[in-house]
Amino acid sequence: IDLAIVAVAAKYCPPLMKDIRKAGARNAVIISGGFSETGKQGEILENELMNEAKEAGVRIIGPNCVGVSNSRLFNGTFTMLPERGNIALISQSGALGGMIIYTTRAKRIGMSKFASIGNAADVGMVELVRYLCDDPKTSVITMYVEGVDRGREFYQSLRDASAKKPVVVLKGGKSEVGARATKSHTGSFAGSSRIFKGVLRQAGCVTAPTLDTLFEVAKLFDYQPLPAGRNIGIISNTGGAGVLATDEASRHGLNIPHLSSDTCDELYNVLPPMAATDNPVDVVASGGRREYRVATELILQDPAIDMLLVICGVPTFAGMTQTEHAAGTLEGVRISETKKPVVGVWLAGDVGKPGKDLLEMNRIPCYDDPSVATLCMARLTEYAEMHRKI
Structure with missing residues (x-):
């Protein structure tokens, strides 16, 4: 036995540690809640759990978590297994982590590993970041963080990891009221939002401003190369x-x-007479596969350009297909023979979906809104600049 998953009433968890070790396991995931997140009595029980675990020689993830999963191996949670991919997630909130997995499945974004750490009484952010730093199946690390202890170790683990691969962090508890809520959620103290942001930047990490953008930023890092400039x-x-x-x-x-x-x-x-031929280029509504191919190729080959954003409001007139603009973009990317990041924004909802899916299948991340796309490209640039200086 390599791992024990515990989901019993909190009061029964401490004496189980010896039994887990006798069964041959050195590791346990404690899903059970009712520990330090509930107040003083729960804190006493959590200390008892840790004393029993240390005496038995068992390392713990949790308590008060939803578990861990490896998309290539097993699901040790009570949420769905994510699709296979290269993005790992460490979450201080178990339920939120589960919801993120559901969202990534809907968006067809693959994940490598997931760990919900809950109260992090033993194994926490530091150990998991170090593990994922050296994990060959993980190309991007994402994190939902409410509060941290072991600040110096946390900083060093982030710095070491971000030197090898991008680390994208979503911080909870940035407001005074939100910081208070984190104490009752996972028993952690949120600390100063400004200091935390500064630590992340010094460590070479980037931030996601919202839950929805966490994996949108990570997806761009996973799919595309870093830009040479802004x-x-x-x-x-x-x-x-x-x-x-x-x-x-x-x-x-x-x-x-x-x-x-x-x-x-x-x-x-090449473009229609009404087209705008300087940046931003407007191929106008009549522009189809040919125009997108040529514009993509020429702009990517222009030495003044470091990255490309391709936008399409998919028209439904003049016999145009729903995928021809995406097909033209892919052809232009191949012909240009450059290694510059390319991002899509495909509008028109369901009408634009086939083209969007075609780009995503070819690892060009595609978004629904220019504001999200440019935010992601800015984070890509920020990471590239930070690590060129290191």
């Missing part, structure tokens, strides 16, 4: 979406440079 090229077939994307890119500190005169001239010769 210069973004934008293609769209709807001027409004191009303007919104330009605003958001600028707000996140990305540059929207002019294209070279050669690139503009070539685009002018």
Whole structure:
């Protein structure tokens, strides 16, 4: 036996540690709640649990967690097993971690490992970050964190991990009221939000501002290479979406440079007369597979551009198919023979879904909103810049 999973009333957990060790296991996941997160009596019981575990030689994840899973091996939780992939998640909230797994399944984002640490009475963030740092099946580490102890060790584990692979962190308890809520949730103290953000940056990690963006940022790291700089090229077939994307890119500190005169001239010769041939490029609504292919190829080959955002409001007129703009984008990427990150925004809901799915199948992350796409590209750039300086 390698691992024992415990889901009994809290008061029965401490004496079980000796039995677990006698059965041959040195590791246990304590799903049971009712420990330090409940107050003083629970804290006393958690100390008793830890004393029994140490005496028996058993390491613990939990208590008050939903378990752990390895998408290539086993599911030791009471949530679904995620699809296989390369992104790992450590979560201080078990239920929230479970909901993230459901969301990744719906979005077809694969995960490698999942660990809900709950009260982290023994094995915590530090040990799990160190483990995932050396895990060959994990390319990106994501974390939901409410509060930490062992601050210096936590910082060093993040710094070591981020030097090898991206670490994306979502912080809970940033407000005064939210910080108070974390104490009753997992028994942890949230600490100063500003200090925590500074620690993450010094450690070379990036943050996700919302639950929805945590895995959207991670997906971009998993799918695409890092950019060489902050210069973004934008293609769209709807001027409004191009303007919104330009605003958001600028707000996140990305540059929207002019294209070279050669690139503009070539685009002018190929695109419809009404097209805008400087950055952001508007191929107009009549632009189809050919226009997307040529625009993608030329902009990626332009030396002023470090990364490309391709936007499509999928039209349903003139016999256009739902996937031709995506197909043209993929052809342009292949022909350009560059290693610059490419991101899509496919609008029009269900009408745009086939094109979006085609891009995702080819590991070009595709989003529903320019604001999310540019946020993710900004985080990609931030990580690249931090680690070029290290």
